[in-house]
Amino acid sequence: xxxxxxxxxxxxxxxxxxxxxxxxxxxxxxxxxLQTCSxxxxxxxxxxxxxxxxxxxxxxxxxADFDQRLFARxxxxxxxxxxxxxxxxxLIIHRALPLTAVAALLVAGxxxxxxxxxxxxxxxxxxxxxxxxxxxxVRALDEMEVLNQFDRLMKPEPNQPKM
Amino acid sequence: MPEWVNTNMGGATAALDYDAELMLRVKxxxxxxxxxxxxxxxxxxxxxxxxxxQHQAVAEExxxxxxxxxxxSRGTYEPTAxxxxxxxxxxxxLALNALRDxxxxxxxxxxxxxxxxxxxxxxxxxxxxVEQSLVREAALDEVRRAVAALPDxxxxxxxxxxxxxxxxTQIAKVLNCSESAVKSLLFRAYETLRARLAxxx
Numbered sequence: 001x002x003x004x005x006x007x008x009x010x011x012x013x014x015x016x017x018x019x020x021x022x023x024x025x026x027x028x029x030x031x032x033x034l035q036t037c038s039x040x041x042x043x044x045x046x047x048x049x050x051x052x053x054x055x056x057x058x059x060x061x062x063x064a065d066f067d068q069r070l071f072a073r074x075x076x077x078x079x080x081x082x083x084x085x086x087x088x089x090x091l092i093i094h095r096a097l098p099l100t101a102v103a104a105l106l107v108a109g110x111x112x113x114x115x116x117x118x119x120x121x122x123x124x125x126x127x128x129x130x131x132x133x134x135x136x137x138v139r140a141l142d143e144m145e146v147l148n149q150f151d152r153l154m155k156p157e158p159n160q161p162k163m
Numbered sequence: 164m165p166e167w168v169n170t171n172m173g174g175a176t177a178a179l180d181y182d183a184e185l186m187l188r189v190k191x192x193x194x195x196x197x198x199x200x201x202x203x204x205x206x207x208x209x210x211x212x213x214x215x216x217q218h219q220a221v222a223e224e225x226x227x228x229x230x231x232x233x234x235x236s237r238g239t240y241e242p243t244a245x246x247x248x249x250x251x252x253x254x255x256x257l258a259l260n261a262l263r264d265x266x267x268x269x270x271x272x273x274x275x276x277x278x279x280x281x282x283x284x285x286x287x288x289x290x291x292x293v294e295q296s297l298v299r300e301a302a303l304d305e306v307r308r309a310v311a312a313l314p315d316x317x318x319x320x321x322x323x324x325x326x327x328x329x330x331x332t333q334i335a336k337v338l339n340c341s342e343s344a345v346k347s348l349l350f351r352a353y354e355t356l357r358a359r360l361a362x363x364x
Contacts (some may be wrong), residue, residue, distance in 0.1 A: 053360045060213065070201070
């Protein structure tokens with residue numbers, strides 16, 4: 001077996017061996033190697049010391065009122081949320097809809113205002129209509145009458161027999 | 164009750180751990196299942212946090228926050244990972260934040276005083292002499308100091324590996340790093356501990 005300390009990837013084998021997590025096959029191989037390699041032997045025994053030292057460190061028992069305190073906090077959390085809902089509930093029912101409608105109208109208005117439009121055309125048309133004088137109207141009607149007369153001259157009489 | 168049960172999810176059979184099943188029940192409004200989860204993991208989380216911050220009151224405060232966050236997240240919970248991975252990810256995150264915020268200063272104070280909070284292990288033994296108790300307490304103090312001296316991430320990795328018997332893959336998921344990074348963290352941590360505690364042989 002190649003020395004685990006020589007290769008970075010195999011160092012974990014020594015850690016696993018020290019924690020008793022190495023499988024039977026690898027344990028047998030490593031134990032064979034430990035008989036010939038003093039460095040690995042030293043590492044493994046040091047690891048065992050660490051493991052045993054950590055075993056002596058027991059954590060304190062959890063306080064008896066841990067659950068009680070936790071449930072009180074959860075209750076507080078829930079009641080806070082219920083209070084908020086209680087306060088916001090009527091507001092949502094009575095005011096949210098009209099407010100939403102107003103907001104939607106405002107948004108629609110803004111969007112319409114932003115939409116691209118041909119600028120010159122409507123303004124020009126409006127300006128022409130607004131700027132029309134009575135004399136211009138009379139002149140236009142006279143011109144239409146002239147055109148009608150011209151039209152009648154050009155067309156043949158409907159009851160005139162054909163030759 | 165088996166730790167792993169098969170659950171039919173959307174036509175495909177997926178292995179879902181029992182804790183995740185319980186959490187899904189909590190999501191559906193079953194408060195009793197939250198009680199079962201709390202009963203099952205309370206000590207484990209408190210002990211992990213205690214060894215991280217080395218102060219019992221701070222550890223319990225953090226553990227309360229862990230379970231509160233679990234409860235608050237019930238509505239959005241999805242069993243994408245093992246429940247304990249998620250649980251210890253929250254716990255580790257809170258512990259690392261607490262250490263960063265200086266709550267570990269209190270733990271330093273803690274190390275300098277004789278502990279009333281430490282479990283009275285000697286009581287369980289066959290009445291050791293005062294001298295034996297002092298020697299044991301000194302050794303324990305040395306272990307605690309050695310662990311406290313480790314960089315935060317190495318400490319978290321060692322505590323999960325040693326006391327929670329987590330596999331490298333799970334530790335990697337909790338610490339949000341690669342499996343090889345976990346192996347490296349553990350190797351360096353154990354090497355440091357070995358150097359500091361070798362004389363205890």
